[in-house]
Amino acid sequence: MVTVPKQAPRQSLTVVDNRTNKVYELPIKHNSVLATDIKKIKSQAGDDRKEDETEQGLRVFDPAYMNTAVVESKITYINGLDGILRYRGYPIEQLVKKSDFLESAFLLIYGELPTKNQYSNWQNEIMHHTYIHSDIEGIFKSFRYDSHPMSMLTSSFATLGAFAPEANPSLRGQKLFTNAASGDPAALQILDKQILRIIGKAPTLAAASYRMRQGRPFNRPAQGLSYTGNFLYLLDHLSGTEYRPHPVLEKALDALFIIHADHEVNCSTATVLQVGSSLVDPYSVVSAGCAALYGPSHGGASESAIRMLMEIGSPENVPAFMAQVEKRERVLVGFGHRVYKNVDPRSTAIRELAEQVFQVTGRNKLLDTATTLADYARKSEFMRSRNLYPNVDFYSGLIYQAMGFPLDFYPVLFAVPRCVGWLAHWRQMMLNPSGVKIWRPRQLYLGEGEREYVEADKRKEKANATPFDAPVEVHHGGDSKRNRLASYKDAAGHTRDRAKL
Ligand SMILES: CC(C)(COP(=O)(O)OP(=O)(O)OC[C@H]1O[C@@H](n2cnc3c(N)ncnc32)[C@H](O)[C@@H]1OP(=O)(O)O)[C@@H](O)C(=O)NCCC(=O)NCCS
Known part of the structure; x- marks a missing residue:
């Protein structure tokens, strides 16, 4: 935590962006800051990935909404620490x-x-x-x-x-x-x-x-x-x-x-x-x-x-x-x-x-x-x-x-x-x-950067593939053994031998 010179209390949050040394004062209303005010905090990309969109402003990452208020509401009040629930x-x-x-x-x-x-x-x-x-x-x-x-x-x-x-x-x-x-x-x-x-x-x-x-x-x-x-x-x-x-x-x-x-x-x-x-x-x-x-x-x-x-x-x-x-x-x-x-x-x-x-x-x-x-x-x-x-x-x-x-x-x-x-x-x-x-909402994109499409005959199986990288084999519950052993013609008239599929 950085100690700043004491000033008269006011409803705001002062933020120092250590990437740029810029100081921002964000208004606090109802004990909250606006996520769009955070977006005003911008920096050059530096070592960041292009997909981090650093120049477009800082984002608030809150998976599962652990601390995000999404509406102003007058309907129901809950205080989780004191066990309070009030309707209007x-x-x-x-x-x-x-x-x-x-x-x-x-x-x-x-x-x-x-x-x-x-x-x-x-x-x-x-x-x-x-x-x-x-x-x-x-x-x-x-x-x-x-x-x-x-x-x-x-x-x-x-x-x-x-x-x-x-x-x-x-x-x-x-x-x-x-x-x-x-x-x-x-x-x-x-x-x-x-x-x-x-x-x-x-x-x-x-x-x-x-x-x-x-x-x-x-x-x-x-x-x-x-x-x-x-x-x-x-x-x-x-x-x-x-x-x-x-x-x-x-x-x-x-x-x-x-x-x-x-x-x-x-x-x-x-x-x-x-x-x-x-x-x-x-x-x-x-x-x-x-x-x-x-x-x-x-x-x-x-x-x-x-x-x-x-x-x-x-x-x-x-x-x-x-x-x-x-x-x-x-x-x-x-x-x-x-x-x-x-x-x-x-x-x-x-x-x-x-x-x-x-x-x-x-x-x-x-x-x-x-x-x-x-x-x-x-x-x-x-x-x-x-x-x-x-x-x-x-x-x-x-x-x-x-x-x-x-x-x-x-x-x-x-x-x-x-x-x-x-x-x-x-x-x-x-x-x-x-x-x-x-x-x-937005996401933090952590996936691949841009890459060129690979033609089917040039593709290789991924080295160190995990079970998550392709569909797992599924069992067809409704398919009887008799049906699996049968042969039939498909809609295009080709004979299919299911036992060999
Ligand atoms: C309601 C619930 C989804 C809230 O989840 P949450 O706020 O995301 O809480 P978390 O999952 O972060 O839990 C915090 C910790 O408590 C544990 N925990 C939470 N609820 C638990 C439960 N019912 N039984 C055992 N452990 C539990 C988590 O494993 C976690 O432990 P960790 O810190 O060691 O990882 C969760 O408590 C739960 O699944 N409860 C059981 C289902 C239920 O009764 N739902 C009705 C809600 S009205």
């Missing part, structure tokens, strides 16, 4: 206790808790938009019976877009949604209508993926039930009239939906914004969000956590499993978080819910293993030194399992409420008064 300023613990999912959704998207009148209109509009076109049911039926519900959900959101050409900027003009930033009522209306449609239809699509797996006919949305009550109806109703879900389970699911509704610029929300920045339709945007959420490092973790607990089997096997984790042979799923380096406030709220649910459903058999694992992890030097604490997914899976949801449905139970967060961020982006710039 309201602590998550208060919302879980006092709010309901649709109210929190309104808060996240529009910035304030709704008045009674606003809430009633909002609820009516969302429930009005729960129906899906019957052709979309056909899309579900074209999936195999054992398709993962997230594959179906991801596809079905993209499919919804095909049913809403009036909401497609590729067809109706690039500024279809961004015109809303200037208050254009038609643009605002089309923007908010898609929000209603997506939030309204998300449970219907999710339930269709579930019923498809079960080989059961799809239910039509029920009016007169809450958002989560209707979701449970869509999932579970078989026959009879006046279906009412168990109030404790309905309330618990609603609270879980609040907890999962938003989480700042996490992997799937960043994906949503990345994709949204191309100005594609919101259905494609949400579908992309689902794809990102599905991964086991993100929303797939609750499913993986339960699979892990089932594999551990019982509390006495915990030490052996933890030994594998400490040798870095295994990941302890449901632990660790990019932002929370202390307790995950969502996991605290969820533990209370778990107790309420278990009183109704009976205790989850994996709870003892989970508790032993959490105790063991708390004392483990490996876990402590890396600030790895249980996250939301460690406990949510236990509740879902007690409620009888199949394992592969857990990410769907995450995706339905997360649509709200995605749409809140997407709307905020579309309403940016300075317009929407396409998200286009």
Whole structure:
């Protein structure tokens, strides 16, 4: 560190470029410097590779976004060190206790808790938009019976877009949604209508993926039930009239939906914004969000956590499993978080819910293993030194399992409420008064410099080739031995002897 003469404090960063001895003063705003200000720091290439583009300005290298803010947002605040999560300023613990999912959704998207009148209109509009076109049911039926519900959900959101050409900027003009930033009522209306449609239809699509797996006919949305009550109806109703879900389970699911509704610029929300920045339709945007959420490092973790607990089997096997984790042979799923380096406030709220649910459903058999694992992890030097604490997914899976949801449905139970967060961020982006710039990161190119094309007969196998340098041999699972031994004529009429191929 270089010591510079003391001056009066000011909101700026002074940088000395030792390549040129030039001094730069970069403004600091909200405790950040602009990456485009860093780009003003230029030098002659010297020994740098041409591909380093040194003369075009210094770049910020941040693989995996370890310390990069990509948006200015007013939606959700997380403080990872103090374990704080707030939606629009309201602590998550208060919302879980006092709010309901649709109210929190309104808060996240529009910035304030709704008045009674606003809430009633909002609820009516969302429930009005729960129906899906019957052709979309056909899309579900074209999936195999054992398709993962997230594959179906991801596809079905993209499919919804095909049913809403009036909401497609590729067809109706690039500024279809961004015109809303200037208050254009038609643009605002089309923007908010898609929000209603997506939030309204998300449970219907999710339930269709579930019923498809079960080989059961799809239910039509029920009016007169809450958002989560209707979701449970869509999932579970078989026959009879006046279906009412168990109030404790309905309330618990609603609270879980609040907890999962938003989480700042996490992997799937960043994906949503990345994709949204191309100005594609919101259905494609949400579908992309689902794809990102599905991964086991993100929303797939609750499913993986339960699979892990089932594999551990019982509390006495915990030490052996933890030994594998400490040798870095295994990941302890449901632990660790990019932002929370202390307790995950969502996991605290969820533990209370778990107790309420278990009183109704009976205790989850994996709870003892989970508790032993959490105790063991708390004392483990490996876990402590890396600030790895249980996250939301460690406990949510236990509740879902007690409620009888199949394992592969857990990410769907995450995706339905997360649509709200995605749409809140997407709307905020579309309403940016300075317009929407396409998200286009740069790379540090470390590959070959320019080289001349080599004709096929002059090419040689690479010396010291590794298994990564060419496609590995793959096995053709569907090819029977009989077929491999057969001979046949190809489309051009040439006889092919497959045994010799
Ligand atoms: C969430 C997660 C992806 C965050 O990753 P990250 O911020 O990039 O953290 P890192 O991968 O840099 O981890 C830092 C260190 O902790 C270790 N670590 C992180 N999570 C771990 C886990 N769940 N089990 C074991 N070790 C873990 C890493 O191996 C690394 O160790 P090292 O410093 O010796 O190399 C990661 O903690 C994880 O994979 N957790 C399990 C999946 C999960 O529960 N996801 C849901 C999140 S809500």
